[in-house]
Amino acid sequence: MDIIERETKARTVDCKSAEKESSVQIRVLFFARARDLTGLTDMLLEVSYGSTTQDCLNKLISRFPNLEEIRECMVLALNEEYTNESVIVEEKDELAIIPPISGG
Amino acid sequence: MESNGGATDVSSIRSEIETLKAAKSDIEQRISVLEAQLRETTINQQKTDTVSNGTCRSISTVYSDNSHGLSPDMIYRYSRHLLLPSFGVQGQSNLLKSSVLVVGAGGLGSSALLYLAACGVGRLGIVDHDVVELSNMHRQVIHTEAYIGQSKVKSAAAACRSINSSIQIIEHGEALRTSNALEILSQYDIVVDGTDNPPSRYLISDCCVVLGKPLVSGAAVGLEGQLTVYNYNGGPCYRCLFPTPPPTTACQRCADSGVLGVVPGIIGCLQALEAIKIASAVGEPLSGRMLLLDALSARIRIVKIRGRSSQCEACGENSAFTQDQFRNFDYEKFTQSPQFPLPLKLNLLSADSRISSKEYKERVDNGEAHVLVDVRPAHHFKIVSLPNSINIPLANLEARLHEISLAMKEEEKHKGSESSSGASVYAVCRRGNDSQRAVQYLHKMGFTSARDIVGGLESWGRDVDPHFPTY
């Protein structure tokens, strides 16, 4: 059910973009511990059409396995708004990975 | 003047300074209490005078004794607040009637407290159990050098009183625990979290949920800061956002990771701002949003965060987190990290694989052929290091093992190793934990005689060379 739904959605997106591209590029922003673990403040990430934020996270973790450490403890924001892991990302979206800081 | 009696002179001078300082602080405390009393009595006096003398005592007192209850002194002190159309008399009155508790008189608490005292929060509480240290001074701007070694609560309270003697400052010179948190927090309208560790953050958030208090939460480490208001107007609590505590490896502390002093200062100011807005019922508090400060790139981002989670263990619909549950909750166990972090003391090696800093010094003095590997990160090494040590950070040890072998050969050639075993290898770090990890690895890689220096450079500074800098 879920899968079919997503497939249809992906296909409509494909049609709309008229076979232009089969992938989208998003910008990923890293904060706090995520910066230490990746050594980056931000990066461009290419994922296939219809990818969810969860797919993006998985892809990031496969590139930076250390990120697994904070997987369970972070705020995930898409375009400066809270998001859950099943939202589909679009071209030029900005995905922020925000683990908590506790220093003071 | 008399050179022979120098030693006793110095110690008697020191002890007299101490005595006088203590007396001075008592006197200052007493003066501030009396001043506050005087203010109070004058105001009451004025009120009775006005009443007994009817209408004609003086026009100004009649004006001052109006419905908002601000005395002439208060009107003058807070005049720039009163002149703000969006804040005005109502905002200031609300503020003066409110009470705010600041947990932690550190980097965040310093600036938060200074502004909260200055702006006229009626009752201001401070919780801290720590003492002021020299390494606090670069960011904990509420404390002065004169208070080094003394309680932070006392120091912060004195600073607040010297800014505003007309408000009530309450000292809670104890650590916040499940046993006293309910009692302390319940005395205040608003809680400001300026603590520095995960268990305290969960403890304070849960306590605010149980008591229904808004929580102004700030955090800062390195060059980054975070700010949000929890448990306010149906917004989320700390647990809604972070139901699972961060793993211990992810917890950066200022004492280990460093922090640019002004960063917690900025976040602390913003915490004061949010607390003032809530207390005065002016403006739109940062609830349901999180502010992220990136000092290095001069960027501030505000991210919309999730609303209250119905599944939240603390504030969710089905979870009535009671006062009893709170009292019995083990926050250190939950977060797997200590609320009052002592320097970690690992014990990974057997005694014969370790050496004290004193013993190491003797071996150096005896001209023993050896290589000293300092396994701290390079930027630590730049702060201070022991002579003739080579810096190979623990993280790079695997890739740079050959450098140790090379240095050993060099040393053997240079010193002419008398013993068949050749040059020995010692590992050192800041406090003696990473050096043990390094030696464990070196043993595995065939450097079987490698030893670590117990207690690291800290012990060198303590037991061998008191002039060696600590950081």
Ligand SMILES: [Zn+2]
């Ligand atoms: Zn919650």
